[in-house]
Amino acid sequence: MASLTLDRLTKRYGDTTVVRDVSLDVRDGEFLVLLGPSGCGKTTTLRMIAGFVPPSEGSIRIGERPVTDLPPWKRNAGLVFQSYALFPHMTVAENVAFGLEMRKAEKAEIEPRVREALRLVRLDGYGDRYPRQLSGGQQQRVALARALAIRPDVLLLDEPLSNLDAKLRLEVRLEIRALQQQLGLTTVMVTHDQEEALTMADRLVVMSDGEVRQIGSQADLYETPTDLFVANFVGRSTMIAGTIYAPGAFRSEGGLELTCPPGPVTGLATMSLRPERLTIGPDAARLDNHMRGSVAFVSYLGGLLDVHVRLNDRDQVVVQIPNRGDVFVPAIGDQVEVGWPAAACLVFPRETN
């Protein structure tokens, strides 16, 4: 295993820039997730690392080895595709052995390494089957075993779980994560599923429009998002549009006077609130910001309740309350007290679009 360095990586197709100035350092043994909506450039970035897309500018190093100009077959990067891309005409064992054969490994060496790779993904004894005889989850694990058998310097996962059904996805992501930690694999995964990203990653990279918006841990992205896009994309937020007219003083478009932590933002601004940081009921009166509103909508999500509270003609917030069984469940039209501390407010300059 080795570290991976991307330096100002850029990809242009004609006049369109799909990846702009992406610089990343993936530490040896680190699990890095590229997260973003479709079309944000995350897959192109991964394909540049794998060697299928030549970058327009910038460079890629695996460990100390510059690989920018190397073809894919000389990069020693294990790649797992969304579609698994198993060789349908080969058995499971032949699939896993393929990379080793390409490396001209001795027959006596190949067999134990194939067995070892299949054991890692808990598919011992499946070597003689063909991919079509396996379930989706099993095919996925064969793809992983095949990528691991070559002992890659970096492991690249391209939306590896999105073809699995929801329940299996939860299992496999824990499995991949455990394997990655056990083997100390330097891993880059691409996904649009934030829950998947949050579960598996050591660090996350949020991308949009071909650019890196923020790099950080789960807590970094959730607690201190650098911009409105990240605040919106990671976790849930409700937005209140307004103006910062003095340090720590926010006036919403609907006329609410709110207190927030003093920051660099002035003028037109958007306040972002995490639904679970809001309080509903009598306790709300103790908080920095509190007001009355009427319940507009309640969604019952099982373990959680989302209460949408209309504060005035223009402003509305979502309050998330845990469904402990003894809580007061408001009904639509109820007048309630809502509040939140100043510290719960994230304020960003208004994006002009």
Place this chain on the structure above:
Amino acid sequence: MAIARDRPAGEQGSFTAAGLLVPATLFVAIGLLVPIAILLRYSLNAFEPGKLMVDAFTIANYVKFFTDPFYLQVLWRTIRVSVACTAACLIFGFPLAYVLARTRSPYKNLLVMLVVLPLFVGNAVRAAGWMVAFGSKGFVNSTLMGMGMISTPLEIMYTETAVVIGIIAVNLPFMVLTLQSVIEGIDRNVEEAAFSLGAPPMAMARRVLFPLALPGILAGVILTFILAMNAYATPVLLGGPKFQTMGPLVFSTFAQQNNWPFGAAVSFVLMTATLVLTLLSSLLIRRSAR
């Protein structure tokens, strides 16, 4: 299980399907099997110059074919030309089909049309064009001589080379289209997976692309081989009277010598040879892919 549940609907469906199959089946039976049966019967009749076909039950026509070096020569030449053309079509056609299948160019349809375009021109017309090009004062020779690369005209017309080139030109589109449709069905990611596992392009092609394209290779080879074995216009026009192959031989035996029994026997030899060699080649291709 799904099949069992769908049984009633399936039965009804297959009843309709059977109904739809009737016209095609009748057409094949009347248009193909009956003439073949008649031809088989004719091939066992005798031929007397004054009386033409005489009812008999003899294998004399087949004995005549397989004991006369001239006819064996014609058969062997036909097979040789067909094998050469088929091999060339596969070698030239595969890269072309691959590019057509994988290109993301907006002009893809135009490229496919360019491949198909030659099929719009009849074989005979095209062969006539080749005659102009290949003649001793034709385009090829006058160009080469004009450039000073040769001093005497190349003998291309009425040679095996001319016939092979002509048949390749006719058959290549069939090979390309067959291969293209199969290659398009191969997941691009499978190729990329092979690359990322350390396979250079040739190794990828040998271990992944060719085996997966095998159904297309088989279909293309069978199609072009059958077309080459039975070619008529191209060998007649580009090969000339001395360059006999099986297709023209069948025609001249029937139409010029009026020897229907022997013509029928020649037809049957051609049909059997084509069938046997086609089966043989598909076995060979299947085995080599393992």
